[in-house]
Amino acid sequence: MDLAATLYLGVTFGLFVIFVGIVMRTYSRKNRDKNETAKYRMLDDD
Amino acid sequence: MEKPQYNTEIVKSFVHWSVLWGLVAVLVGVIVSIQMTNPEMNFPPYLTFGRLRPIHTNAGIYGWGVGVIFATFFYIVQRLCKVRLWSDKLARFQLWFFNATISAAALTLLLGFTTSKEYHEMEWPIDLMIVILWVSFAINIIMTIIKRKEEQMYISLWYMMAAIVGVAILFLVNSAAVPVSLFKSYSAFAGTNDANVQWWFGHNAVAMVLTAPPLAMFYYFLPKSTGVPIYSHKISIISFWSLIFMYLWTGAHHLLWTPVPDWIQTLAMAFSVMLIAPSWGSVINGYLSMKGEWHQMRENYLVKFLILGITFYGLQTLQGPMQAIRSFSAFIHFTDWVPAHIHMGTMGWVSMVCFASIYFLVPRIYGKELYSIPLANLHFWLTLSGQLIWSISLWVAGVLQAGMWNAMNSDGSLTYTFMETMVEMYPYWWARTTGGAVFTLGVLVFIYNLFKTVRSGEKTAPLTASSEGRA
Numbered sequence: 001m002d003l004a005a006t007l008y009l010g011v012t013f014g015l016f017v018i019f020v021g022i023v024m025r026t027y028s029r030k031n032r033d034k035n036e037t038a039k040y041r042m043l044d045d046d
Numbered sequence: 047m048e049k050p051q052y053n054t055e056i057v058k059s060f061v062h063w064s065v066l067w068g069l070v071a072v073l074v075g076v077i078v079s080i081q082m083t084n085p086e087m088n089f090p091p092y093l094t095f096g097r098l099r100p101i102h103t104n105a106g107i108y109g110w111g112v113g114v115i116f117a118t119f120f121y122i123v124q125r126l127c128k129v130r131l132w133s134d135k136l137a138r139f140q141l142w143f144f145n146a147t148i149s150a151a152a153l154t155l156l157l158g159f160t161t162s163k164e165y166h167e168m169e170w171p172i173d174l175m176i177v178i179l180w181v182s183f184a185i186n187i188i189m190t191i192i193k194r195k196e197e198q199m200y201i202s203l204w205y206m207m208a209a210i211v212g213v214a215i216l217f218l219v220n221s222a223a224v225p226v227s228l229f230k231s232y233s234a235f236a237g238t239n240d241a242n243v244q245w246w247f248g249h250n251a252v253a254m255v256l257t258a259p260p261l262a263m264f265y266y267f268l269p270k271s272t273g274v275p276i277y278s279h280k281i282s283i284i285s286f287w288s289l290i291f292m293y294l295w296t297g298a299h300h301l302l303w304t305p306v307p308d309w310i311q312t313l314a315m316a317f318s319v320m321l322i323a324p325s326w327g328s329v330i331n332g333y334l335s336m337k338g339e340w341h342q343m344r345e346n347y348l349v350k351f352l353i354l355g356i357t358f359y360g361l362q363t364l365q366g367p368m369q370a371i372r373s374f375s376a377f378i379h380f381t382d383w384v385p386a387h388i389h390m391g392t393m394g395w396v397s398m399v400c401f402a403s404i405y406f407l408v409p410r411i412y413g414k415e416l417y418s419i420p421l422a423n424l425h426f427w428l429t430l431s432g433q434l435i436w437s438i439s440l441w442v443a444g445v446l447q448a449g450m451w452n453a454m455n456s457d458g459s460l461t462y463t464f465m466e467t468m469v470e471m472y473p474y475w476w477a478r479t480t481g482g483a484v485f486t487l488g489v490l491v492f493i494y495n496l497f498k499t500v501r502s503g504e505k506t507a508p509l510t511a512s513s514e515g516r517a
Binding site for chain 1: 283
């Protein structure tokens with residue numbers, strides 16, 4: 001595997017790890033309820 | 047908390063201008079469709095299909111689509127951030143520069159100045175104007191978000207920021223060119239690289255102009271119209287990030303069976319199929335948000351537009367990946383199936399959501415009741431039937447065309463000449479013109495209803511979410 005291919009693979013893997021991190025953070029116990037508050041707040045009168 | 051005074055004047059102005067450019071787009075669309083069936087309706091050098099077709103697409107995507115994006119983003123960002131727009135003056139500058147840019151684009155395209163890149167036909171001076179325009183817009187939206195008084199960012203804000211950043215990157219890269227005169231430039235990329243960059247831009251213009259912003263509008267205006275929150279904010283966040291991670295890899299599906307490296311084609315094909323998941327994440331979230339509220343499909347014209355809009359988004363995001371598969375693409379590419387696919391997206395998904403957004407905005411920013419809900423319902427049915435006539439006729443045409451192109455005699459020669467396949471298309475092209483005319487009639491009803499609302503609609507108390515749009 002040459003350097004370019006290794007880099008492509010590295011970037012792809014890195015992006016995947018970031019995505020998994022986002023999913024875990026969104027559904028973590030700490031944030032699970034907090035992440036739903038915005039959908040109620042946006043219904044407040046303008 | 048003290049309520050801020052929002053800037054509604056700029057929203058009004060962008061609504062007016064976007065509707066005007068939308069009318070231009072559909073009228074020119076009907077004209078170019080007639081030029082397909084009646085070639086004698088081409089009047090060289092200016093009023094030919096080749097010159098008018100990019101005016102139709104650019105007026106539609108950038109005049110109507112981006113105009114509505116400006117109007118709705120300015121409306122939404124202030125309310126979701128609970129602060130006034132960062133700069134009124136910058137927004138006012140942006141309004142006039144927007145109209146100057148769209149007018150300059152239309153004029154230069156009519157005069158025949160073109161880069162020949164689809165959806166990026168404008169020559170380099172117009173590109174510079176677009177960069178100034180977009181930077182002004184980006185600064186105003188991002189600064190408003192930065193000074194927000196709401197800690198949690200609602201999903202619409204994420205889609206808005208993605209659109210702003212995405213368009214900037216795509217446009218700057220695809221604009222790279224060497225000017226040789228005031229209205230002529232050559233791409234900085236060569237050969238297959240140029241094609242690859244162009245379709246990375248072209249397909250992601252669909253993502254960042256025709257997907258992310260309408261989703262921002264949908265996620266804002268659906269709960270505001272029904273009076274109930276979206277089903278899951280968490281699902282919307284995951285859908286958003288997966289869409290963002292996947293979309294930018296898919297552009298090369300426009301280049302299947304070309305000299306572009308095989309692995310790029312396969313990568314684009316794979317990511318296109320994977321894209322079904324985040325797209326349907328939003329579709330399902332929209333449907334589940336209607337749980338217990340489906341009766342509003344009968345009672346609330348806004349909900350009709352929004353739910354049919356998200357339904358066409360769902361259909362679009364199944365059909366698109368199907369077309370991105372090599373074997374299917376080999377059959378369908380270059381046929382009339384493809385414009386049918388695009389128009390289900392623009393007339394079905396994007397315009398339905400834009401119409402709903404404007405119907406929601408106008409009574410609120412003018413403080414008047416909508417002039418006529420029956421007319422809004424009539425507009426809905428004209429939009430729906432016009433779009434279906436348009437799309438279905440060209441899907442049938444596309445399959446017929448592909449079948450005829452691929453038909454072979456036992457000795458290996460082609461069964462049909464190209465002219466024979468063209469002649470077979472005429473009834474379908476007439477059906478397309480009819481569909482376009484019906485859709486245009488709907489747009490005229492829409493404009494009349496808005497005009498009467500502004501001019502003579504009854505003054506109203508501030509509308510609440512749950513009272514909005516009821517027939």
